[in-house]
Amino acid sequence: MSTEDNSRLVWSDERGGAIGDKPSKNQRKQKKKKATSNSGGGFPKDGVIRICREKSGRGGKTVTVLYGVPGSQGDRNDLLKRLKQLCGCGGSLKESFLEIQGDQRDKILLYLEQQGHKAKVAGG
16 A cells, blocks of 8 residues: 555445445445334234244243234234133233233143134244
């Protein structure tokens, strides 16, 4: 590097950005994007309630999530209330799925089968 050269490139990444350069609008948008979770897990809508255990994005807390619950919003609220009483824990209704605090898969599976619903444990 000669002394007459006025450029002071200290570092660059594979996109061509260097220290001191302002990021382009596309680079700023990419950094702000967040991953959305729990949009349905990619399960088919075949009338089977899928019971999953999830921990990611919840601060290490385990949550049992029920996907594919049939019925109206009122029916889901009633089912959520009964499951919370059965498990003795909290829960919530998000979009089209139910969340129950803790790993309650076995209790919920047994209860749903006794009520005549098709249900199975999904995921790992």
